[in-house]
Amino acid sequence: MEKKVFQRPRYLKKAVFHYCPGCGHSIIHRLIAEVIEELEIGNRVVAVPPAGCAVLAYNYLDMDMGEAPHGRGAAVATGIKRILPDRIVFSYQGDGDIAAIGTAETIHAANRGENITVFFVNNGVYGMTGGQMAPTTIDGQNSTTTPGGRDPSRDGSPLDLSRMLAIARGSVYIERTAVNSYKNIRRTKKAITKAFRTQMAGRGFSLVEILSPCPTNWKMSPVDAARWVDDTFMKVFPLKVIKDEVGKLS
Amino acid sequence: MAEKQLMRGSHVIGEAAVRAGCRFYAGYPITPQNELGEYLSAAMAGLEDGTFIQAESELAAINMVIGASMAGARAMTSSSSPGISLKQEGISYLAAQELPAVIVNTMRGGPGLGNIAPAQGDYFQATRGGGHGDYRVIVLAPASAQELANLTRKAFEYADRYRTPVMILGDGMMGQMMEPVTFPDPVNPKKLAPKPWILDGADGRPSRLIRSLLLDTSMEEEHNWKLARKYEAIAREIAEEDCYLTEDARLVVVAYGTAARIAKGAIKRVREMGLKVGMFRPVTLYPYPQKHLLEMSRAVKDFLVFEMSTGQMVEDVKLVLEGRARVHFYGRPGGIVSTPDEIAKVISSLYYRQHLEEE
Numbered sequence: 001m002e003k004k005v006f007q008r009p010r011y012l013k014k015a016v017f018h019y020c021p022g023c024g025h026s027i028i029h030r031l032i033a034e035v036i037e038e039l040e041i042g043n044r045v046v047a048v049p050p051a052g053c054a055v056l057a058y059n060y061l062d063m064d065m066g067e068a069p070h071g072r073g074a075a076v077a078t079g080i081k082r083i084l085p086d087r088i089v090f091s092y093q094g095d096g097d098i099a100a101i102g103t104a105e106t107i108h109a110a111n112r113g114e115n116i117t118v119f120f121v122n123n124g125v126y127g128m129t130g131g132q133m134a135p136t137t138i139d140g141q142n143s144t145t146t147p148g149g150r151d152p153s154r155d156g157s158p159l160d161l162s163r164m165l166a167i168a169r170g171s172v173y174i175e176r177t178a179v180n181s182y183k184n185i186r187r188t189k190k191a192i193t194k195a196f197r198t199q200m201a202g203r204g205f206s207l208v209e210i211l212s213p214c215p216t217n218w219k220m221s222p223v224d225a226a227r228w229v230d231d232t233f234m235k236v237f238p239l240k241v242i243k244d245e246v247g248k249l250s
Numbered sequence: 251m252a253e254k255q256l257m258r259g260s261h262v263i264g265e266a267a268v269r270a271g272c273r274f275y276a277g278y279p280i281t282p283q284n285e286l287g288e289y290l291s292a293a294m295a296g297l298e299d300g301t302f303i304q305a306e307s308e309l310a311a312i313n314m315v316i317g318a319s320m321a322g323a324r325a326m327t328s329s330s331s332p333g334i335s336l337k338q339e340g341i342s343y344l345a346a347q348e349l350p351a352v353i354v355n356t357m358r359g360g361p362g363l364g365n366i367a368p369a370q371g372d373y374f375q376a377t378r379g380g381g382h383g384d385y386r387v388i389v390l391a392p393a394s395a396q397e398l399a400n401l402t403r404k405a406f407e408y409a410d411r412y413r414t415p416v417m418i419l420g421d422g423m424m425g426q427m428m429e430p431v432t433f434p435d436p437v438n439p440k441k442l443a444p445k446p447w448i449l450d451g452a453d454g455r456p457s458r459l460i461r462s463l464l465l466d467t468s469m470e471e472e473h474n475w476k477l478a479r480k481y482e483a484i485a486r487e488i489a490e491e492d493c494y495l496t497e498d499a500r501l502v503v504v505a506y507g508t509a510a511r512i513a514k515g516a517i518k519r520v521r522e523m524g525l526k527v528g529m530f531r532p533v534t535l536y537p538y539p540q541k542h543l544l545e546m547s548r549a550v551k552d553f554l555v556f557e558m559s560t561g562q563m564v565e566d567v568k569l570v571l572e573g574r575a576r577v578h579f580y581g582r583p584g585g586i587v588s589t590p591d592e593i594a595k596v597i598s599s600l601y602y603r604q605h606l607e608e609e
Contacts, residue, residue, distance in 0.1 A: 044451035046321070051463075058459045064449040066320040067461040069343050072313035075305070079317020079325070080449065082301045083274060087321075087451050105313065108306035 009033035011042050013062045022222025024179040024212025025053060028121060029060050031185070032092075035192045036063070041088045041200070046080050048073045048091040050098075053127045057092055071102025074109035077116045088199055090117040096126045099135040099161040106165065113170025113204040117195045120162070120207055123214040124233060131217035135159040138236045142219075158236055162209045166243040172204040174242040178211035180229040184239070197249045206246075211237055252432045260425040262395050263354055263418065264289035266402035267326050268297070271439035272352070274318035274325040276303040276311040280333045281366045282422035283356035287328065299439070308333040312340030312353070319349040320460055322448035324406050324439060328354035330422075331372050332363060334380075341415050342381030345477070346462035350409035350416075352402070353387075357421045359585030367585025368421035368508055373562035376419050377536040384474050386481050388416040388488070389535040391506040395429035401533070403434050410442070412484055419535060421558070423508040423587065485537035492531045493542070495521065499528030500606040502546060503597065504567050505556040506532050508587070513556050515590030520597050526606070527597055535563070540570040547574040552604050554578045556593060558586070576604070 008014065012033040017026040036042050042063060049057040051070035058065040068076040073091030081089040098106050098120050109116065125143055126132040133143040133150060136158050140149040150158075165171050173195060177188040188210055195206040211233055213225035220228060257265070264286050267275070275290040287304070294300030301318070305311035311327045318325035329337060334355045344351050357372045359365040376389045388408050390401045398420070405416040449458055464470040494514060496502055505513040510531040517527050530546065530553075532539050547553075553575055555564040564579045571577060580596045582588050601607065 043453035046449045046451060048317075055463055058461065062452075063457050064452050065457070065459050065461075066317070066449045067347070067459075067463060068316070069313060069339055072309065072316075072340075075310040075313035076317040076320070078303070079274065079276070079314040079319070080321040081317075082303070082314075083318045083321035083323045084450055104306050105310050108310065112303075 010037045011062045020216045022215040027179045031189045045088045048077045050093040052094040052097050071097050075105040078114050081116050092119045095122045095134045095136040099159050110165045110171040110205045111168040117199045118207040120209040121212045123212045125217045127214050162242050170205050172245040173198045173206040176209040176239050180226040198246050203246050254430045254432050256430050258428045260285040261289045262398045263402050266399040268293050269436040270403045270406040271437040272324045272326050273299050274301045274323045276305045276314040277327050278305050278308045280330045283330050308336035312337040315351050319351050320449045322445050326352040330356045330358045331360045338381035342383050344415040345385035347460050348413040352405045352416050354418045356425045365585045368423040369585050370558040389419050391419050391535050393510045395431040399431050399433050421508050489537045489539040490533040491539035494529040496528035498526050500526045501552045502550050503529045503554045509556050509558050516593035519594040525601050538566050543570050547571050551575045557581045559583050
């Protein structure tokens with residue numbers, strides 16, 4: 001007898017991802033779709049995609065989606081959630097979106113303890129615009145706007161937004177994970193689940209930062225990019241539970 | 251039963267918004283319109299389904315309004331000139347995503363930080379769209395507390411009907427003045443017509459998408475033409491003006507908002523001197539009420555545009571009249587509020603200079 005062990009999640013459309021080979025977005029999209037199905041919240045979820053590579057998330061995720069201006073995901077999600085408090089609202093944002101142009105909106109949404117969930121995809125670079133320096137580009141990392149590598153004396157140093165958000169009293173669950181290996185993908189799925197469940201329990205602001213390879217703009221093969229996340233990127237952005245005031249959710 | 255109340259202008263907008271079924275307000279403090287946010291913070295707190303958020307910025311406030319509107323609420327934000335500049339990003343998205351919302355601009359002197367005195371320097375910004383891209387915003391220009399109440403109600407109705415942002419364009423004078431007002435009966439937001447496009451979770455229906463990114467140029471062109479057709483319908487259906495003593499007028503003053511109130515006082519004075527002067531007051535600045543102005547130009551050959559700016563609406567008057575009449579201008583920018591006497595002198599000197607006293 002045949003047993004089905006793998007299939008397309010219900011909330012992922014039958015579409016071919018446009019993302020580059022080795023990019024983390026498609027994995028993260030799938031994980032979010034799987035978790036939404038497992039938690040049975042697909043009929044009451046509203047998603048806020050960003051400006052950036054993932055702006056086209058609505059081509060893949062089959063759920064109500066409202067596109068936010070660049071960086072304003074947390075503010076748009078705030079408006080939706082306040083009107084519909086029993087819906088599950090999440091924003092999906094890149095590092096430039098959330099940690100540069102949208103810093104204020106994100107910090108204040110966390111500080112107000114908005115009961116929303118944020119997925120923060122950190123690849124250390126502006127992907128869609130072609131590889132410029134991001135707030136999370138690490139010291140010495142090459143980008144199209146940091147000739148010779150990011151120089152802290154000229155360009156500043158990488159910003160650890162998740163730790164900044166942890167200081168805000170309204171944030172209750174913040175974890176940094178990655179999608180560069182099977183083990184890390186499993187861990188990311190657990191974190192996504194916990195973040196959604198935090199919101200379902202009405203506990204406050206939850207965020208999962210996900211380190212994600214960008215082979216195209218890092219100018220690496222997908223395999224080398226996945227390795228670089230482990231060997232280099234994680235030295236600056238170590239995987240850990242940054243804040244957990246939620247504990248076990250029954 | 252509705253009864254008369256004495257209220258200041260900014261409170262009138264707040265009360266009228268709540269009565270229009272507005273249940274979401276986000277804003278950032280800026281003078282001279284703080285009384286509106288303060289009023290709504292208390293009003294929303296008193297409602298089971300009301301939300302007031304003091305946002306971290308004007309940008310955040312307008313983006314919260316975007317979210318609330320996506321979720322189906324009648325939503326509003328307010329600010330004054332410098333803050334309205336910051337909101338332009340969100341207003342462009344509201345127009346592009348065809349989301350209803352009401353934005354109140356209590357204009358002050360500018361450019362830059364300017365001052366906090368009443369001015370009308372944001373006319374271009376308001377009536378030309380204001381942000382990036384090919385779009386327009388419905389602009390309503392109240393001139394009394396009663397009109398603030400009526401137009402606030404209309405603003406929410408127009409926003410929903412046309413799925414577009416609507417701006418109420420006033421100034422600090424309008425916000426501070428106390429006048430008697432009768433409010434329309436309150437609307438129960440739960441009894442408003444359902445919006446079949448909102449994002450509230452795809453429960454037993456196909457998922458919905460609200461976006462403005464249209465990478466395919468032919469789709470973006472189609473969307474732009476769709477918006478243009480909507481603005482044409484708006485122009486046909488809601489253009490509104492108020493005329494004062496224009497029947498026998500040989501000179502017509504064109505003014506809106508606070509400037510129109512001052513002009514009215516001036517016209518009363520010159521009428522006592524026997525001058526045949528009237529006023530054309532646009533109530534909608536976008537769409538501009540062209541039809542009646544154009545008809546008037548058959549009999550009237552001199553129009554005096556009076557604005558609290560160096561001359562912005564005067565361009566619209568010239569566009570409408572296309573050389574059919576002489577268009578004169580008098581303006582005081584920078585927060586200067588002319589007296590009716592000052593305007594009466596301007597009117598009478600123009601009247602005699604143009605020999606309008608001769609039959």
